Amino acid sequence: MRRLGIALLTAVSLFFVGCGGGNSASGSGNINGNWTAMLSDTGNTPVLTFTTSFHQSGGTDVTVTNFTITNSSPCFISGGTETASFVLSGNFSGDVSGSFELHIQSETPSGNLLALQGTVRNNTISGTWTLSGVTSGCTGNGNFKINRM
16 A cells, blocks of 8 residues: 555656646746847847747747737838747746747748747746848847746
8 A cells, every 4th residue: 555655646746747847837937928029239239129929838839929020120020920949947836947949930021030049037038149031131140138028
């Protein structure tokens, strides 16, 4: 009977560790929600801002919706296709941390690609960005910060 109790306790512990690692529970510590971003060039001048929503459906699968550029840019306008990949880790108190990658493909003008790479820590994502494109003058790089709204 004692071995059965230990086996059951181990199984329950592994279950909760698995749930905590994916960080799919609701609360302020997960990635789910609305976010606002500011991208600055290498001289710290703001060049692009956007808002978006992230939803982690399980594991590292994150859906990006409601992506909107909030300032005008001839290189990148709202309505593009965005993909995101996350590697997240967490603990039982809900702190999210890990690496972050987001690629945004512009539909109009066609072919411009905005790539962000960085780290997630609780309600802030920060790192570096690059813009490469087929439109003249649509290249650049710098730093970004994305905050939960």
